[in-house]
Amino acid sequence: MTDTRTLLIVEDDAGLQRQLRWAYEGYAIVTASDRQSAIAQLRAEMPQVVTLDLGLPPDPDGASEGFATLEAIRSLSPETRVIVVTGHGERDSALRAIASGAWDFYQKPIDIDTLGIIVERAFHVHAIEAENRRLAARVGAGDAPGGIITAAPEMLKVTRTIERVAGADVSVMLLGASGTGKELLARGLHDASGRDGAFVAINCAAIPETLLESELFGHEKGAFTGAVKTTAGKIEMAHGGTLFLDEIGDVPLPLQVKLLRFLQERVIERVGGRKAIPVDTRIVCATHQDVDAMVADGRFRDDLYYRLAEIVVPIPPLAARTGDALLLAHHFLRHHAAKMERGVTGFTPEARAAITGWGWPGNVRELENRVKRAVIMADDKLVTAADLDLSDAEARAPLNLKTVREAADRKAVRDALSQAEGNISGAARLLGISRPTLYDLMRNHDLQP
């Protein structure tokens, strides 16, 4: 697609065609007077927008040629926006044309200004859709492990590390906030490792302490009330494969000892069992907690930590991945629109600004949830910021540097006052300013101690 904005005018009235040709500025204009020449121009010039008179020869008083031309344009170039121009009082034809995929309609007699606005809007929408398609096409272009979608250098560094360590016999600890894709990366690591066994995941925070041991190590029949049959644990199930221990920081200390033994000796004992069972299970673990701090204050065994964390991979939050929020938003939009059979094709410019500006505290999971809901809620082909429930985000987007600075000042003053429990001298000291300056700031920002 070239950057030139090209308008194709399909009109059999030579006078009107001339009039229209000179009416617009800023577009390259090409014209056609019947179906055949219209299609030839479409192929040659690839116009983004077409105005199409429905009454074309050999049926200038009907609409059959116009509809045939519309159909041909739609099938040859579905992205092209077609505005049909109908005779006065041919409202039914106009509506039929919209149902057949025309983007808008206009009735004769032609008012150049009004038609001009419709044409300009059509170019605008075409440009947005083209940008949406371009972004969507980037999705899946890479072959990052585990189907991870990213084009951000910050994240590509992570995926490269994962690929590099996949084949090595090292333990990997993924550090990242909830919803950053830790499980997806762990699965990717397993896939790239070439290990034949299964990928098994367990969330240590989601399982009550009392059950976690038997979940991990399995149990013998009769080991405890309810243990009606001998059951293998997750470590055994992942024999020859990979076990993903999510939220490793939530493993209680006594179980940490047992886990350490397994890592050192590569054998396990089921709960209630006496037999040492050799297992070849690779461990990948993850947590959103500060494990260093946990080790420092004794909540996590350091010997286990060193066994688990030969390679530590920090995963950046979504907001720190340049361009990824929009990239992933398009991916999820395409995915859910197809799944739910909704004709939603992209985002409005405001929605895109809101996606880029939002802090994404819930990371990729939050993004997917918002986009999924928006696909259901959208009234139109383009998802709005309101559909994403991000209209506030847009309103809060900073106007300029001055507003950013004011907001930062206000926050710093508020934080200092709260830290100093309302004591003005204390807050002024924390901020490194004099009391009168603090008073001025408080007055400007309408803040009370």
Ligand SMILES: Nc1ncnc2c1ncn2[C@@H]1O[C@H](COP(=O)(O)OP(=O)(O)OP(=O)(O)O)[C@@H](O)[C@H]1O
């Ligand atoms: N880069 C990505 N590309 C595509 N999908 C992603 C990406 N990152 C995360 N997802 C999807 O987002 C959701 C959350 O990811 P995942 O469960 O891997 O996160 P997590 O960090 O393990 O979260 P938690 O710590 O809460 O378990 C999943 O549906 C996952 O498929």
